[in-house]
Amino acid sequence: MIAIVSAPTNLGLRPPRAGSVPGTAKAPEALRETGLYEALQSRGARDAGAVIPGRYEDDPGRDPRTLRNQVAIAEHARRLAARVVDIRRRGDVPLVLGGDCSLVIAAGMASRVTERGGLVHVDGHTDFRHPGNTSAIGALAGEDLAAAIGRHLPEIADLDGLGPYFDAEATAHIGCRRDDEHLDEVSETIALTIPADRIVLHGAARAAADVLATPRLERGFWLQVDVDVLDPEHMPAVDSPDPGGLSPEELTRLLQELAPRAWGASVTVFDPDLDPTGAYAREVAEIVATGLCRLGSEYAS
Template identity: 45%
Template sequence: MSIITPDRDLTLLDAPSNLGLRPPAPGTVPGCYKAPWALRNAGLVQRLDAKDAGALVPPRYVATWKPGDGVRNGPAIAAYARRLSGKVTEIRAAGGFPVLLGGDCSILLGPAVALRKAGRYGLAYVDAHSDFRHLGNSPHVGSAAGEDLALVTGRGDDYLTDIDGLRPYVRDEDVIVLGVRDEEDLRDFSDSGVAFIPGTDIDLDRAKEVLVRDELDGFWIHVDADVLDPSVLPAVDSPTPGGLDAAQLTELLRGLLALPGAAGLEVTILDPDLDEDGSQAALLADILVQALA
């Protein structure tokens, strides 16, 4: 196993893309693009004593879409993934540990492409949903934030799944999904090699079996804020009951980050439009500080 783990020289990069989400209401745009600002307002950069890599501005969000149009904002997502891949590569080349502040889950394509160029990497996917919709299990595709795990494992249009001829960015057997709690979502994995641990179970030994293997050069960590129970953090686009509490998520992230080969982390889906007093951003910042510091 050729594990390459940079020194934990935390480098924060804003990836404020909302391209992968549907409009929350007619005439509005998803508010998750504001999440990096909210987390910064909670003092995240200073509290982590992290380097600040600034922001990668995404293309324009276009709300119009109908079934049959393919992936909403698909070409813009692909273009952004290429640019985000380059930024992640730059951070790692400088010895940094990238921490991406999203944005929606479609930002995963950027680091997935970057790490695929560097070798063979796994993925710890911490999320309340499978995000595994593709034409093999659905009549049509739509918003990439509900499809990003399918896309990075090679399921979808070439322009998204085969950037620079690298499909798949992550192999099925190199992925473990933690926190999914919808039975229909779990069924999506039935014909794949993707490992999963449902609900609030935290099995770091199983995660280690998938992520720390001789075949892998390391792994990326995806964290969707909706993995937290809505009683803890409801400011997300699809709150789903039965999630983790703050202490459980902190424990899970600490455990994953302690494994050899952790190569970076992204946090997604917090919507400050649903968090008027900033308390939920502050809670998420607390979790990240306790896990990363």
């Protein structure tokens, strides 16, 4: 049974402008308003509640060697990881609706505790900034893949001694643009990297097959889906829209192929503040309902 967890965090993002906060914290309720939760529950899912984050603080005077909202992110990750572990111990499959992609830290902590395998990171960016390749760290939502495999500050990449949360050899990234500044580094570091243009050229089914054939991903993985993998023509309601992304149909097909082998998933970075009519919330809801409805159905624990 899928267990839906709301994780309305915006802690990993930069403020859109001085004095404001990112709108991703509103995403779970915006998706609920579309009828997504009811649609999933009609297929046997259950609502597993919400894990509420601490208060967002931009803190422009923070030490530049630290992350924005670092303490709050760590605390939220611990509580969300505990919820995910509880869901798995009940025999259910967690579907975490965020929020921003700092949620990968919680998924990684839960993965280490339950020995659940690798990570498939679907995102329009590599999210691979880290202290080894830039002095401008600060927003974990642009650094989560690096943190997930241990390439970041130990205060976030090794919480409670659990890092690295995912082994690089058991990690795949799908969907960055060809001009991503960290593409070469990521390709050299993790097991599999598939830029968006390869999916557009060869199809989502081919990309999914490559993932499922990757050693150490065959036995299962956490599926992290950042909706900025979509082209802005279809999904402009994200903090960093970049051209060259997937269509809703391509993303849906990709998820349909991957989701059955995943032991859990998170969906992130949709920003309702950029969606005044609700049209993009409905688009995300349709992708989730169709692409992830068989989440975990073929996962062998």
